[in-house]
Amino acid sequence: MEHLHLEYDVDGNNFVSAGQATENVKFCLKGLGVNPQDIRRIAIAMYEGEINMVIHANGGKAIADIYLDKIVVQLIDSGEGIANIEQAMQPGFSTATEDIRSLGFGAGMGLPNMKKYTDDFAIESTLGVGTKITLTVKF
Numbered sequence: 001m002e003h004l005h006l007e008y009d010v011d012g013n014n015f016v017s018a019g020q021a022t023e024n025v026k027f028c029l030k031g032l033g034v035n036p037q038d039i040r041r042i043a044i045a046m047y048e049g050e051i052n053m054v055i056h057a058n059g060g061k062a063i064a065d066i067y068l069d070k071i072v073v074q075l076i077d078s079g080e081g082i083a084n085i086e087q088a089m090q091p092g093f094s095t096a097t098e099d100i101r102s103l104g105f106g107a108g109m110g111l112p113n114m115k116k117y118t119d120d121f122a123i124e125s126t127l128g129v130g131t132k133i134t135l136t137v138k139f
Contacts, residue, residue, distance in 0.1 A: 004028065004066040010050050010077075012059030015103065021062040022047045025073070028066065034139055041117040042071050042137040048110040049075035049133055055100050056080070057130065070119075070138045078130040085123055089115070 006028065008021035022043050029039045046062065053060040057079025065072045082088050088095075089111050096106025115121040120136035 002067075004032075004064075006064040006066070008062045008064075010053045010059045010062055010075075012054055012057065014059075015054060015105075018050055018054045019047050021064075022050055025062075025064045025066075025071075028064075029071070032066065034071075038071075038137055038139050042073065042135065045114040045117045045121075045135045045137070046073050046075070048113045049073070049135070051105060052110045053077045053079070055096055055105055060130070068139075070136055073135040075133040075135070076130065077132075081127040081129055082123075082125040082131055083127060085125060 006025060008024065010021060011017050025046060026039055026043050029042070046064075050062060053075060057077035060075060060077030060079070063074040063076070087093055090108075091112045092108040094101075094106045094108035100106045111123070114133065114135060117137075118135045119138045120134070122134040123131065125131040
């Protein structure tokens with residue numbers, strides 16, 4: 001097996017199904033015998049990205065490529081984009097509405113946690129076009 005390729009649609013504004021792609025990837029990694037700590041790291045980072053797509057971008061796509069030594073996850077949306085990535089990376093910074101915050105989301109830790117729990121983190125965003133985040137966890 002060269003690698004395993006998984007793709008999931010992330011439904012925007014649907015907090016009930018948010019995290020389903022992450023759960024599917026976790027299940028697959030467990031079945032492959034990946035170290036539980038590595039599964040935990042990618043699950044935290046990926047879930048943060050899924051929630052961000054639900055809150056800020058009306059959904060998107062989660063793509064996971066699993067290799068023998070790592071997993072690479074791409075989170076791609078066609079939302080409004082991130083105006084200031086440096087500011088958005090600051091812990092506690094959030095553009096979430098009060099409605100979202102009342103649901104327990106929007107604490108401003110999504111992007112910082114994605115970076116914290118991965119070995120490689122990259123973010124590309126264009127206003128009016130969308131955002132692509134690439135997360136890598138090495139096994």
